[in-house]
Amino acid sequence: MFRYVLTAALALLAMPAFANDSIAELGTGGLILSRSDAVAMESEDLYISPEKVTVDYVFRNNTDKDVDAIVAFPMPDIEGDPNEMPAIPDGQSDNFLGFEVTIDGVAAKPQLEQKAFALGIDIGADLKAQNVPLYPFGDAAKAALAKLPQAVADDWIDRGLIIEDTADDGSGMKTVYVPFWQLRSTYWWRSTFPANKAVRVAHRYKPSVGGTSSVSFFYDGQFQGQYIAYKTRYCMDQTLENAIRKAAKNDPDGTPKYFENRIAYILTTGGNWATGTIGKFKLTVDKGDPKNLVSFCGENVRKVGPTRFEMTAENFYPEHDIDILLLVPTGGDGGSGG
Incomplete structure (x- = not known):
């Protein structure tokens, strides 16, 4: 596993503080097909930044007959818990990630299926009987309750x-x-994959960016707390750790003046197409300004521009999800980065 640490400047607003000064990110992934035996994924071009996630697919039906299939985009589950507020880009809308999709360049109109559960029991009928929206956040649910x-x-x-x-x-x-x-929310639509032809599907949304108001794994002058878990999940290396130590040393309080942002992309739900692999896979992480720190896991990652880093693979089988850690300076120069 190649360990890569980037320095980045991301135009992020400071995350609001809740009970534990932390906001949970919602892991979100890609598309799921109802048919897996006839339609192959020729390529996937995945771009991730704190502002947007875009995914461009090329599917191909390699059989001599047209294939009708249901294509679904599962939205992340959200919990209506006032003590565990997740990062939601649009707190007033059922489409809380701003999901959009096109098929061969034409905007599609997917259907939205929603279900509500309490203790594992479907309580959608109870909510509808009292005119309470299934979406738990927002002013409409508050007013109805x-x-x-x-x-x-x-x-x-x-x-x-x-x-x-x-x-x-x-x-x-x-x-x-x-x-x-x-x-639980899922966007879905019916799609026809013509015999022996490629179909281009593209979707985009605004990611759920989790946050913590400080560096949660470094305090009292040393790495501790969630350090081991973070090191494994985000492939933090010596370059990143040295930058954190330097920032702490330069601060009168001995505290590295960064706040955390986190993005989770669920890649392992893929693979439900013919062969289970992606013919050509490309991941691009947009890093932004060099003053911020970014760490994520990847193989053969290379710099392709001032703000972008890229990983490519052929016949790629998604075995691991993608987790990105961003450390954003809260003031001053925040150190020189890695």
Whole structure:
């Protein structure tokens, strides 16, 4: 496994702090086909940055008959838990990642299927009966829960659909009902793959970028806490660690002045097409400005431009997901990077 550390400047806003000054990233991946025996993936061109993820596929039906298939894009599951707020690009929309797809250059209109669960039980009918949106975040769900009859609210609390949350909204302490259910969303559409022809499918969305308000694996002058887990997950090497030590040494408090951003891309859900491999695979990570630090795992990664690094492979079988760690200076020069 090639270990690569990049220095980057990414135009990111500081993430808001929650109970533990951390926001969880939502792992998101690519497309899934209902047919795997006839349609092969000739190529996949994957681009990841904190601002956007784009994926360009070329599928080919190598048989002598047209193939009709369902193509699906599973959105990440989200939990309506006020104590574990995930990073959601659009907190008011069912399409909370801004997902878009084209087929041979023409915009497609996928259908959205949503299901809500509490304790593993489908509670979609309960929510719809009270005109409560299945999407747990946003003003619409908050307003609908405030109108629940008391008997319904008590029943939902007992069944784990909602919980009571007491907080000061500026006018005094108030108790409100907040969602505690899980939402599962999938965009899907029917597609025809003509016999012995290629079909180009492209999709894009804004990634869920997790964050922590400081470097969670370095404090009191040493690497500790989640250090081992981070080193394994993000392939952190000596270059990155030296940059963190230097930033801590240059700070009067001995603290490296960075905050974390994290992006997770689920690559291992792929492989459900003919042969299970990708003919030509390309991954591009956009690094941005050199003052930020970026670490991720990859093989034969090379620099292809001022802000981009690329990994390519042939007959590629996706065995591991892609996890990207970004350390963004909170002020000053943040060190010189690696």
